[in-house]
Amino acid sequence: MRVLENPGRKDRIPPEIISFFEAFPGQSLLLKGKPGTGKTILTLEILRAVCEEGNGLYISTRIEPQRLYMTSPWIRDLIPERNIINATQSKVRRSLGWEAQRLKRTRPIDYDTILQFFKVIYEDAEDMDNPMIIFDSWDGVLSHLNMEEEAAALTQGICDFCREVETHTIFVTEREKETAIDFIVDGVVALHRLRLGESELRGKEPEHRVVRELEIEKLRGLPVRQSRYLFTLHGGRFRFFKPFLENLRVEVKPVLNIGGDRQSTGIPDLDRAVGGLPAGSLSLWETRYGVNKRYEQMLFQLCMNTVVKGGGVVGIPFMGSSIAKMKVENIVMYYPETEDVNVETASFLSVVRSLQEKVEKPVLTFISIDTLERTFGPKGALNLLENVLKISEETQLISSIIYLAGSEASILKVVANSADIHLVFRDVDGALVLYGVRPVTCLYGVTTDREGVHLTPVV
Incomplete structure (x- = not known):
């Protein structure tokens, strides 16, 4: 996958994550976090930073194209409606042998099964050249395909296939605990909502303000200079905050008084x-x-x-x-x-x-x-x-x-x-x-x- 040479698209994402997707083709990332932590918005922002327009492939069990465009209108050019795949539809389920799975299939997931799965997906999403694939959520996809017990095997097969075709992949999950999938993927990032801390003026009373934190748990083969970043979802967009550096050379333009005194x-x-x-x-x-x-x-x-x-x-x-x-x-x-x-x-x-x-x-x-x-x-x-x-x-x-x-x-x-x-x-x-x-x-x-x-x- 060719990464866009557009610095303006990369300024909302921590540099370690950008470097991760630029380092090797076919990278796989597991994005973890409780509901409401901003996982979907972050995946879309990553897509914007590293993917060519029209080459985003969004596989979901919980969101329709109209709703996705309503909440994030800026991604319409990145993910055309034809590239939003409903993982619950029957032919996607059949592509992984859902009928056999329903009858407690015992044969292991093989490479032909993975190829068949992607063949069906690519048939729906035409005219793509090495897309970035997002599974949101991977838990939901596994549940609808009735393959939760084979999660590791399916994930491994998809990661191998995507490396071979040089296509980046993001798996979104609401499971915060470490699983076998953490060891299969190339990178792991977790999103948290945390209390700011205790107020010195109010003793032990908890501070009511909440911060959002991105934690980089693993980026295989790459140095992680800073593992935690503050971020915001203000305006429906993901944006991380860099370490603050003062700049006393700014040109100060006078700001008029507000009114009254x-x-x-x-x-x-x-x-x-x-x-x-x-x-x-x-x-x-x-x-x-x-x-x-x-x-x-x-x-x-x-x-x-x-x-x-x-x-x-x-x-x-x-x-x-x-x-x-x-x-x-x-x-x-x-x-x-x-x-x-x-x-x-x-x-x-x-x-x-x-x-x-x-x-x-x-x-x-x-x-x-x-x-x-x-x-x-x-x-x-x-x-x-x-x-x-x-x-x-x-x-x-x-x-x-x-x-x-x-x-x-x-x-x-x-x-x-x-x-x-x-x-x-x-x-x-x-x-x-x-x-x-x-x-x-x-x-x-x-x-x-x-x-x-x-x-x-x-x-």
Whole structure:
């Protein structure tokens, strides 16, 4: 099978799976997962990435062409209606000796039987040149053919035949446990729906948000650099999330205010999620272990959007901040020089007021709590934050407070109780995700491109 030379078709599938189908002709893949995990959508996305138009062969026991096109209209050109085979139809059953099987046939499955099976299928799906074949589901096909006890033998025969004719094959199953088929096929991929984890603020209460995870269990003869990926089915399409890498060189285009007293975050997707930033508001950005400074891409876009619209930014950065190293007019970094909280609070607010007078617009501030803790200790850090929050409300300052994992939990609770917006950043399989505690939002995967930050719902 010739793989399409179209990079745009491959960007939704983990590179290990693409490499698997490109490595050898006639590869066989077992795709496992409970109902609703996204198996059918993933098979169609793989088909789109590696198969020529019109050469998809979909053998199913549970879906009609009209329903398939209704849920996934983008695959119509890949799988013409004539190439959707109903595995329950009588001549397909007869091709595997169903009548004899019904009478408890004792002879083993031989190569002639496999050839007869494919002859019937190819008669229905004409004008194909080395198609990719999908059995969805393989459990259903075996059940309707009354061949569950001979599943391994039939699977082995089909895999051998497909290697000989250089045709890729995908078997879809809802059985998560390992069976003999796992050892027969060339690759095994499993899809899971998992709880995000336990919330630090709510003790042992389970986190209600669910993530989707793809796990590569086996790709014979190929290295697997990353075995687990976060993915989404947003918009009825499969899309995996790459490990998040920041890019502070994006060209920030100003995003106009949302309306009323609400300022834009500079990230349209985030504006839609939380409604923008009200004047005088407090935003808590809580980062969990493993996130490190990857959220800084969003902070960068927020700061730059404020500046390009004529506003100003004053920040107390965390150690190693990339934004602190940038030389941009009206972005001022403040570094405490003493351990006297009262002196430093007054000095910081003086810098903020001075910048407000200069730009004559609300000033965005961001404060890294770990920097305050390191300088003043937990009690002193909380004292400074309380003073800033009070002034923020009085002066219509827009404040964003960053909480870093490992900082004093008592500070998190105090700030969380006062925050107008509370975002949580987490790492899932190398991908950066966030969700809103206030307002409550779904889980989003965070990605970047030349146009900046994008949030994609994980559904």
